[in-house]
Amino acid sequence: MTALAIDCDGLVRIFTAQGVEVQALQGLELRVQPGEMVALVGASGSGKSTLLGILGGLDQPTAGRAVVAGHDLVTMRGREKLEYRRRTVGFVWQQSAQNLLPYLDARENIAMAHTVAGVVARHRRAALAAELLDHLGVADVADRRPDQLSGGQRQRVAIAVALANEPAVLLADEPTGELDEATSAEVLAVMESVNKQRGVTTLIVTHDPAVSEHVDRTVRIRDGRTSAETLRTTRTDAEGRRVRTAEEYAVLDRAGRMQLPAEFVSALSLRERVRLSLEPDHIMVRPDKAAAKDEGPEG
Ligand SMILES: Nc1ncnc2c1ncn2[C@@H]1O[C@H](COP(=O)(O)OP(=O)(O)OP(=O)(O)O)[C@@H](O)[C@H]1O
Structure with missing residues (x-):
């Protein structure tokens, strides 16, 4: 059996602000197979960003288990966490300003990611950058700075930068939140293609209903717990048309607990x-x- 890419069990994150405790995650379960692309949905405040922060090594869980590509995020500290953020995970945020340095062009943004992390061997960097820009459909604008790119192009470049260090897991927080419907669909399609062709495990937090066309599994979070999943399968009908079928499941934790819809x-x-x-x-x-x-x- 292959090890899971993401394995969360009974994950808890409690924030204390002005003496008041907020249980952002209350025993969350999530298991993602290597190479899977999963959408994470849920109402505002349900804990999605908190979960991504923990999986990205930016925040520490209060209790429970969180293992990503073999790294235990509960026990990980200092230097190991920095290495983890550089090598194991790539991040795409909603605001392009968070993803890209404004005074560097697209190619230089990737080069900067290579230099800072020092993960990819020097002799491979230029070829990998060209390959990523090509795969993301932005090779023709490689010498433009973020303010010279459209919103969709900026997010494609951001995905290329997030993939620069060949991470095992790509985490995206509302990557299409600032894009119009048509551009969102294009960005999601390119993320699906990256996932399929490069095999990078992808977790996307989104409110975008169009994501259902691009993922086979949507996990719903409610009150800091995974409550339900939608699994989709695609088949071709007798006339050769692509037919998508969706089935709803409740999530059962290891102790046998589930939330009724x-x-x-x-x-x-x-x-x-x-x-x-x-x-x-x-x-x-x-x-x-x-x-x-x-x-x-x-x-
Ligand atoms: N640093 C913090 N300090 C205190 N409370 C926090 C902190 N971060 C998040 N919370 C609280 O934790 C809960 C979960 O927040 P989180 O941002 O993870 O939700 P979300 O599902 O990502 O919401 P949205 O869709 O609006 O981004 C909320 O009640 C939020 O107010």
């Missing part, structure tokens, strides 16, 4: 406790009779 809970007015029964091939979840009676017309 909010709409299921409200549809049957479930609260406090439910009745479970094991059937030969499924589990039945029913409202608590006593609670239902309390709410009935006779009270």
Whole structure:
């Protein structure tokens, strides 16, 4: 069995601000296979950026397990963390100003990433930069500075810079957040192509519904926990058309806990406790009779 690219188990991150504790992650589970491309979605404040910060080695979890490409992020400190950020992960942020140095052109931005990290052998750097710019479709604007590029081109260059050190994992926080619909679709398509051809494991935090066309798995976070997943498969029908099928799953943690979808809970007015029964091939979840009676017309 191959080791997972990302393995989070019972991940907890508590922030304390002015004496108040905020549980941003409350026992999050996430397992991503090497080479997979996964979208991470969830309401504002559900913990997505907190998770990316931990996976990127920018923040430290409070408890639990987080292992990325064999590196344990819970125990990792100082020098090792710096090396991890340089070698193992690449980051693409929503704001292009965070991704690129404004006074360098696209090619020089990649060269700078090479120089700072010192990961790729000198003799390979120029060829790798040219290959990345070509793969990302921005070879023709390699000598332009960020302010001379369109928003879509800037994000393509940002992806090339994030890949400069050939990371095992690419983390992207709302990479299409500032782009129009058509440009977003192009950037997501190029990310899919990079993922497939270069085999880099990719995790994208996004609110962009178009991402579903480009990933086979979407993980939903609710209140600091992974609550549901959508798995998609693609097949070709009898007329040769591409047909995408999506199936929804609830996430079960190692202790057997799961979150019921909010709409299921409200549809049957479930609260406090439910009745479970094991059937030969499924589990039945029913409202608590006593609670239902309390709410009935006779009270
Ligand atoms: N440095 C911090 N100090 C205190 N609380 C924080 C800090 N960072 C995040 N939080 C809190 O943790 C929770 C999760 O925040 P996070 O930014 O991870 O959510 P998110 O899902 O990325 O939201 P959005 O989609 O709006 O970016 C929120 O309640 C947020 O206010």
